[in-house]
Each structure stands twice: as structure tokens, then as C-alpha cells.
Amino acid sequence: MDFDFSDEQKTIRDEARKLLSARCDRHRVRKLLEDKAPYDKELWATVAENGWLGTAIAEDFGGLGLGHVSLCVIAEELGRALAPLPVSSSLYLAAEALVLSGDTTMQQELLPALASGQLIGTLALSEAMLPQHALSRLKTRVVGGQLSGIKLPVPHGQIADFAVVVAHNENGGVGLYHVDLRGPGVETQPLQTIDAAQPQARIVFRDAPARLLSADGERIVPKLLDRASVLIAFEQIGGATAALESACEYAKIRKAFGRQIGSFQAIKHKLADMYTKIEIARSNAFYAAWALEADAPELALAAAAARLAATEAFEFAAKETIQVHGGIGATWEADPHLFYRRARALGSLLDSTPVWRDRLVEELERQFAA
Amino acid sequence: MDFNDTPEEAAFRAEARTWLSSVAAPRDTRTSFAIGQETGEFEAEFPAQRVWQQKKYDAGFGAIYFPQDVGGRGGTSLQNMTFMQEEARFDVPVTAHFMIVNRGCCSLLMKHGTPEQKALIPATLRSDLIWCQLFSEPAAGSDLAGLRTRAEKDGDDWVVNGQKIWTSNAQMADWGVLIARTDSNVPKHKGLTFFIVDMKSAGIERRPIKQLTGASNFNEVFFNDLRIPDAHRVGAVGEGWRVAVAFLSGERTNIAIKELMPLIGGIVNLARQTEINGRPAIEDGEVRARIASFYIREAGVRFTVQRMLTALSRGETPGPEITIGKYTLANLVQEMTAFALDLQHAAGAVMSPAFAPFDAVFQSEWFGSVIDRLGGGTDEVLKNVVGERILGLPEDIRVDKTMPFNQVGK
Incomplete structure (x- = not known):
């Protein structure tokens, strides 16, 4: 057993943190928010040059082949910096979907471009208020190689070059399809979102050309959601840790009743609770990172636990960081709302807490067979 | 990042499993999930627990991470964890409760003891000797450094x-391990000294305290001119606080490495057997939500312990994150057992083993859970530790x- 990042991974973490603190500080994040830019193009080019996007993509497909634990390390740093980048859509979702589909032709064509940042991909799965795991109830359909229906919300849909679309086929099965979002029959409408740096779009497909990647959606999509949720959990933990740091910093300088507010147990214990939830999430996420890279049978249980714990930790840290800041925490000028936005955006990105709880208990039921 | 056993770890696990199968029957995890908290029935349960600890010790599994020269196996903390995981699969007495104090005393003596004091370690690890911890006082609980028991030098004795x-x-x-005040003219943390006490000495009176379970395992202990030879002092005069803090942090880690997965399995099985709204309780959304939340915290602490063990095995100093383990698990057991009683509906309040599910184990662990939230530092004290030592927040005002x-x- 070796339950920690390797020295090499710790170096990746330190380098990533250094780069992001120089190139993606809070002023930069806020400027993107105020400009309503869907992502930071310059930063995207920089991280692509540094090879980050190819971290977990195999060397045969133009990546670095460093594995998913290394990508988890980068995800945590992106989360900590609140980086406005489409990494989750392009890599945790689109690239993973391509790999799971087993379509080597399309992998050859697309993975090198995702690794280099030349193309941005996404996953078009959600249909309004339907849970993402509810595949049987999808309404989008591919008939004769042409996709029709509405996907909403599609993460980074307005900037993505292509989408892996999950839709029914003519026989009612669930398939994964590649659709060129710049091609015919695609109408993309950007949406207002809770977090402008996690942009979403509504996409209407009308007989859009769709190439089948895999007809095995029922098996692939749950696994894809498990895998992506582990990476997102690291972003959530990074964000929660940054929120905790900002709350602690403020609790040390702000005075009330003649003392630093961090000396009051009401504040101190709140911050201790934040720390506790974050470490519970981190330890679950470590286990899930191992299961992700090893493709272990424990992945489903580990991913659900990591997802749930990280969502809870980030939401708690974000809202209580505002509370610790008092009135200033509720202003546009102060930073806490950036965490509040991101925590909720990531909490909604891949199925909600009740869905993941149900999945987790399904796994426990298997483990403790009657 | 690798969660699998290395070949050496796998060999140790196999060795442990082989030995356990030769001396014990497998545990039926559908019906047996006591986790061995302090239930107040210790005197009745202790003889069998001691025999099991002695058996483990004699086979080389009772003191795994202690060095061989004090009677241990000379193994690692990771091996100890592995053994605990394997042991949890067998129907054997739980030794965690009294061994937490015994092991703590041994670790302490290894670090601070004289050769004569260290000679007590092997018999303590084998549980031939049982230790108690003479720390809290009526006026000094969370504020332990405010203790008032006095030790005054008289020739070679205190x-x-x-x-x-x-x-x-x-x-x-x-x-017993004792902390007492040897100097009242200095601030409270500075005037304390640590001792070991032969509990057969004259001048010790013990009075049982009836606990909320109705049983008695706590005591009041009175010292009337108890004489302790200076040879039984541990560490320097006035250094008692430092020694006590080291002792208590060990106790907290030990509480954090309880195996709670059997209890979660027990709740899953219980929820299959009871009903809500005419359906098996396990199908109810709230039941599933609670079980998921239990698992996340249980796994979170379990994997936090693994992080600590990894740091130890790499020769690094473990991070501070294990501090969260004790209060997280203590609260978790209280919540889980209360929830298990809810699942039993009206029968949840029945204590007769013949009629309460699983021999009333959830009822008795529910009572026991009260103790773990208090002993070894309350939730509140430990959150101060997290806030001040880990997060660097300013201390509360401490007027004394x-x-x-x-x-x-005055």
C-alpha cells in the first residue's frame, strides 16, 4: 500500500500551483467573470503548452501518458485557482468518453487534438431536469445517422468544437455519437449560469450528422460519470481548501469585541468543521483516484463517496466562508461569492447528491449481500 | 498511489489469516458487529478478552508495531492495521478498549521510561498487567492542566x-499513569509531573461510579498520603504536561482506527429486515441517504488512517489530518446506533437480548457511544486543537x- 501522491506527482502539483498563482489570480478570475468570457483563452494556450491537457492521454494518442492520478493532482490545482478553463468538459468528459467508446479511429483523430488543446470537446448528455443516470428516458434520438432533439445544459457547449452525444438509437438502445458542433443541423444558444466560468449552452439538433462511437451507452455512461466525478471531486477539494484558507485569513485579521474573530469558538469550530469535511473528502478522493487509475472494481463505490464528500465539503466551505466574512462576504467586490458560485456549479455538473447517494448504497448492498 | 498490498504485505496478511483461521471461527457479519466500546460490562467481558489478547501476543500478533526487545513483533503500524482488518472477519473478543490504555502506557514508557519502568512493557502488552489512566479530576476535565492532586517530595518518595x-x-x-501538581508557584502547565503508580499501594481508595448504562466501569480514585518512589517518576519534574499531551494524542489515534465497516453492514442488513411504509426500509430514500452519509465518514477516516500509515512507512512525519478521526468516529457511532434503533421501530427501546434484534448490540453500543465523545478529549477540545494547531487561529482568551x-x- 502506498496511499499518497508520488514525488513526481508532488512536483507536478507544485509547478501547477506556481503557474496558476502567476497566471490565474483572483483578479484574473474576476475579470473574466465581469467580461462574461466563457473561458480564459490565453491561459488555455499556456496550460496546453505545458502539456497539462495530455496528462492522462496515452502517448500513442499524443498525450504524456502520466495516468489519471496525475490528472487528479492538476484538477485539484485548477479547482484551487477557480481556473476558468474547459478542462472538465474537454478531458474529464469528452476524452474519457472517446477512450471508453473503444472507437480507435475516432481516438486517433480526436485525442491528439484534445491533448494539444487545439480542439475543445464536451459531453452532451443532460436533458433539462432529467437525472444524468436516467438513460432510458432520454428524448434525443439518432435515426439514419442523423441526430435530433434538445440537449440542455451542455457544459462549454458554446465553445466546444465537438460533442460526444448520448442519445437513443432507432431500436431504443443508448448510443454514444460524435457530432461536429460547427456542422449542419446544430443550433447553439449560450445560457446564463450561476458561474460564468462554468458556461453552459442549450443545443438544438435537427438532423445533425452523428457518427456512432459505441452502441453500449448503458454500460459506458455510468462508468464515464464515475470516472469524471473523481476528477471533479479533486477540483471541488481544491476549491474548498482555497475557501477555507481565505476564511482563516480573514478570521485572523478581523476584530470584534476587541479580539480577532478566529479566537471565538463559534468561528473556530465552524472552520474546524470545514477542515474536517475537506479531509474526509480528500481521503475518499485518494481512494477513488487509485480506483480510477487502476480501473478497480471498487471504482463505483469509491467514486460515489468521493463525489458526495467533495460536493458537501465545497458547498459547506463556500457558504460558511461567506458567513465568516460577514457583510463584506455578500458583496460583489469580495471573493467569497466566487467559491459559492463554483461550488454550486460543480455540484450540479454531474448528477445531484440524492442520485449519488442511491448509487453508493447500491454498491454497499452488493458488498453486504443478504 | 497504490491501494493494493505489496508482496510482503500480502504475505503478512496471509500469515495473519492462516493463524486466525486456526484459532477462531469466521464472524457472521450479518449478525455480529459489536465494535467493543466501553459498555459498562467490562468486568464480565474482561477475562475472555484477556485470554484472547494473551493468545495473540504469544503468536506474535498482540504487539505488532512494538520492537522485539520489549516483547513486540518488531513490525509496522501498517501490519497492525492489516491484522485488525483480518481480525474483524473472525468471531473473537474485542480487545481494543483496554489495550488502548495499555499500549499508550507502553509507548510512553518506551520514550520516557527508565530501564526499570520499561521492564513492565512485555507483561503490559500481553495484558498480564492492566493499566488505568489517572488524569481527570472533579475540577479538571477539558482543562486538564488545572488539576489539583498534589505530589510533594519527601526523601526518595513523593x-x-x-x-x-x-x-x-x-x-x-x-x-496507573498519574499526572499530579508538584509546584503551585508557577503557571498551571509548568508545575506538573508524570508518574506511574502501583495500584496495590497503600493510600489508594477506589469507588465505582454508576454510569448511565447502570453498570460501573468508571471510578473515583482517592489518594491519601500515597507514597510513590521517585524511581516511578516519568520524565523530569515539571515536564508532566508535555508527557501527558503525547500520551493523549496516541489515545486519539487509537480510537480513530476502530473498524466500523461491520456496523455499516449491520445497518444495511437491518434495513433489509425492517419496513417503512410497507416496503423494506432499505428502499426508503431517507434510509439510503443516512447510510450513504455514514459510509462517507467511515471511509473518510479509514483512508485518513491509511494516509498516516503511508507517511510512517515512507519515514515521513504524518500530517495533522488524523486529528479529525476521533471526534468524527465517536459522533458517527452515536448517529449510526441511534439510526439503527429507529429502524427497529418500537422494539428499538427494548434491551432484553432475547427480544431485541442482534442481542441488543445496537442498544448497548448506543449507550457506549456517549463515552467516546468525552474520553481522550471532548469534541469541543479537539476542535480547538484543529483550529489552533492546524489552522493557526488565535487562542481563546485564557485568563489563568x-x-x-x-x-x-483569587
């Missing part, structure tokens, strides 16, 4: 007068911190 309270197992202990102890309250 003469001790005062009272301790909440002392588990004092009624059968052979030895720098004042000579004999001026406090």
Missing part, C-alpha cells in the same frame, strides 16, 4: 494527596494561563 475521576478499569488495574497556579481564582 507523597500524593487528591482525587481523580472517570478512571476506567481502576477497579482491576495493576498499574500565565498566572502562578496558586493565584488562580
Whole structure:
């Protein structure tokens, strides 16, 4: 057993943190928010040059082949910096979907471009208020190689070059399809979102050309959601840790009743609770990172636990960081709302807490067979 | 990042499993999930627990991470964890409760003890000797450094007068670890000294305290001119606080490495057997939500322990994150057992083993869970530790911190 990042991974973490603190500080994040830019193009080019996007993509497909634990390390740093980048859509979702589909032709064509940042991909799965795991109830359909229906919300849909679309086929099965979002029959409408740096779009497909990647959606999509949720959990933990740091910093300088507010147990214990939830999430996420890279049978249980714990930790840290800041925490000028936005955006990105709880208990039921 | 056993780890696990199968029957995890908290029935349960600890010790599994020269196996903390995982699969007495104190005393003596004191370690690890912890006092619980039991030097002896309270197992202990005040003219943390006490000495009176379970395992312990030879002092005069803090942090780690997965399995099985709204409770959304939340915290602490063990095996200093383990698990057991009683509907309040599900184990663990939230540092004290030592937050105002102890309250 070796339950920690390797020295090499710790170096990746330190380098990533250094780069992001120089190139993606809070002023930069806020400027993107105020400009309503869907992502930071310059930063995207920089991280692509540094090879980050190819971290977990195999060397045969133009990546670095460093594995998913290394990508988890980068995800945590992106989360900590609140980086406005489409990494989750392009890599945790689109690239993973391509790999799971087993379509080597399309992998050859697309993975090198995702690794280099030349193309941005996404996953078009959600249909309004339907849970993402509810595949049987999808309404989008591919008939004769042409996709029709509405996907909403599609993460980074307005900037993505292509989408892996999950839709029914003519026989009612669930398939994964590649659709060129710049091609015919695609109408993309950007949406207002809770977090402008996690942009979403509504996409209407009308007989859009769709190439089948895999007809095995029922098996692939749950696994894809498990895998992506582990990476997102690291972003959530990074964000929660940054929120905790900002709350602690403020609790040390702000005075009330003649003392630093961090000396009051009401504040101190709140911050201790934040720390506790974050470490519970981190330890679950470590286990899930191992299961992700090893493709272990424990992945489903580990991913659900990591997802749930990280969502809870980030939401708690974000809202209580505002509370610790008092009135200033509720202003546009102060930073806490950036965490509040991101925590909720990531909490909604891949199925909600009740869905993941149900999945987790399904796994426990298997483990403790009657 | 690799969660699998290395070949050496796998060999140790196989060795442990082989030995366990040769001496014990497998545990039926559908019906057996006691986790061995302090239930108040210790005197009745202790003889079998001691026999099991002695058996483990004699086979090389009772003191795994202690060095061979003090009677241990000379193994690692990771091997100890592995053994605990394997042991949880067998139907054997739980030794965690009294061994937490025994192991803590041994670790302490290894670090601070004289050769004569260290000679007590092997018999303690084998549980031939039982220890108790003479720390808390009626006026000094969370504020332990405010203790008032006095030790005064008289020739080669110390003469001790005062009272301790909440002392588990004092009624059968052979030895105790004691912290007492040796100087009242200095601030409270500076005037303390640490001792070991032969509990057969004259001048010790023990009175059982009836606990909320109705049983008695706590004691009041009174010292009336108890004489302790200076040879039984541990560490320097006035250094007692430092020694006690080291002792308590070990206790917290030990509480954090309880195996709670069987209890979660027990709740899953219980929820299959009881009903809500005419359906098996396991199908109910709230039941599933609660079980998921239990698992996340249980796994979170379990994997936090693995992080600690990894740091130890790499020769690094473990991070501070294990501090969260003790209060997280103590609260978790209280919540889980209360929830298990809810699942039993009206029968949840029945204690008769013949009629309460699973021999009333959830009922008795529910009572027991109260103790773990208090012993070894309350939730509240530990959150102060997290806030101040880990997050670097300022201390609360402590009006007596720098004042000579004999001026406090004047």
C-alpha cells in the first residue's frame, strides 16, 4: 500500500500551483467573470503548452501518458485557482468518453487534438431536469445517422468544437455519437449560469450528422460519470481548501469585541468543521483516484463517496466562508461569492447528491449481500 | 498511489489469516458487529478478552508495531492495521478498549521510561498487567492542566494527596499513569509531573461510579498520603504536561482506527429486515441517504488512517489530518446506533437480548457511544486543537494561563 501522491506527482502539483498563482489570480478570475468570457483563452494556450491537457492521454494518442492520478493532482490545482478553463468538459468528459467508446479511429483523430488543446470537446448528455443516470428516458434520438432533439445544459457547449452525444438509437438502445458542433443541423444558444466560468449552452439538433462511437451507452455512461466525478471531486477539494484558507485569513485579521474573530469558538469550530469535511473528502478522493487509475472494481463505490464528500465539503466551505466574512462576504467586490458560485456549479455538473447517494448504497448492498 | 498490498504485505496478511483461521471461527457479519466500546460490562467481558489478547501476543500478533526487545513483533503500524482488518472477519473478543490504555502506557514508557519502568512493557502488552489512566479530576476535565492532586517530595518518595475521576478499569488495574501538581508557584502547565503508580499501594481508595448504562466501569480514585518512589517518576519534574499531551494524542489515534465497516453492514442488513411504509426500509430514500452519509465518514477516516500509515512507512512525519478521526468516529457511532434503533421501530427501546434484534448490540453500543465523545478529549477540545494547531487561529482568551497556579481564582 502506498496511499499518497508520488514525488513526481508532488512536483507536478507544485509547478501547477506556481503557474496558476502567476497566471490565474483572483483578479484574473474576476475579470473574466465581469467580461462574461466563457473561458480564459490565453491561459488555455499556456496550460496546453505545458502539456497539462495530455496528462492522462496515452502517448500513442499524443498525450504524456502520466495516468489519471496525475490528472487528479492538476484538477485539484485548477479547482484551487477557480481556473476558468474547459478542462472538465474537454478531458474529464469528452476524452474519457472517446477512450471508453473503444472507437480507435475516432481516438486517433480526436485525442491528439484534445491533448494539444487545439480542439475543445464536451459531453452532451443532460436533458433539462432529467437525472444524468436516467438513460432510458432520454428524448434525443439518432435515426439514419442523423441526430435530433434538445440537449440542455451542455457544459462549454458554446465553445466546444465537438460533442460526444448520448442519445437513443432507432431500436431504443443508448448510443454514444460524435457530432461536429460547427456542422449542419446544430443550433447553439449560450445560457446564463450561476458561474460564468462554468458556461453552459442549450443545443438544438435537427438532423445533425452523428457518427456512432459505441452502441453500449448503458454500460459506458455510468462508468464515464464515475470516472469524471473523481476528477471533479479533486477540483471541488481544491476549491474548498482555497475557501477555507481565505476564511482563516480573514478570521485572523478581523476584530470584534476587541479580539480577532478566529479566537471565538463559534468561528473556530465552524472552520474546524470545514477542515474536517475537506479531509474526509480528500481521503475518499485518494481512494477513488487509485480506483480510477487502476480501473478497480471498487471504482463505483469509491467514486460515489468521493463525489458526495467533495460536493458537501465545497458547498459547506463556500457558504460558511461567506458567513465568516460577514457583510463584506455578500458583496460583489469580495471573493467569497466566487467559491459559492463554483461550488454550486460543480455540484450540479454531474448528477445531484440524492442520485449519488442511491448509487453508493447500491454498491454497499452488493458488498453486504443478504 | 497504490491501494493494493505489496508482496510482503500480502504475505503478512496471509500469515495473519492462516493463524486466525486456526484459532477462531469466521464472524457472521450479518449478525455480529459489536465494535467493543466501553459498555459498562467490562468486568464480565474482561477475562475472555484477556485470554484472547494473551493468545495473540504469544503468536506474535498482540504487539505488532512494538520492537522485539520489549516483547513486540518488531513490525509496522501498517501490519497492525492489516491484522485488525483480518481480525474483524473472525468471531473473537474485542480487545481494543483496554489495550488502548495499555499500549499508550507502553509507548510512553518506551520514550520516557527508565530501564526499570520499561521492564513492565512485555507483561503490559500481553495484558498480564492492566493499566488505568489517572488524569481527570472533579475540577479538571477539558482543562486538564488545572488539576489539583498534589505530589510533594519527601526523601526518595513523593507523597500524593487528591482525587481523580472517570478512571476506567481502576477497579482491576495493576498499574496507573498519574499526572499530579508538584509546584503551585508557577503557571498551571509548568508545575506538573508524570508518574506511574502501583495500584496495590497503600493510600489508594477506589469507588465505582454508576454510569448511565447502570453498570460501573468508571471510578473515583482517592489518594491519601500515597507514597510513590521517585524511581516511578516519568520524565523530569515539571515536564508532566508535555508527557501527558503525547500520551493523549496516541489515545486519539487509537480510537480513530476502530473498524466500523461491520456496523455499516449491520445497518444495511437491518434495513433489509425492517419496513417503512410497507416496503423494506432499505428502499426508503431517507434510509439510503443516512447510510450513504455514514459510509462517507467511515471511509473518510479509514483512508485518513491509511494516509498516516503511508507517511510512517515512507519515514515521513504524518500530517495533522488524523486529528479529525476521533471526534468524527465517536459522533458517527452515536448517529449510526441511534439510526439503527429507529429502524427497529418500537422494539428499538427494548434491551432484553432475547427480544431485541442482534442481542441488543445496537442498544448497548448506543449507550457506549456517549463515552467516546468525552474520553481522550471532548469534541469541543479537539476542535480547538484543529483550529489552533492546524489552522493557526488565535487562542481563546485564557485568563489563568500565565498566572502562578496558586493565584488562580483569587
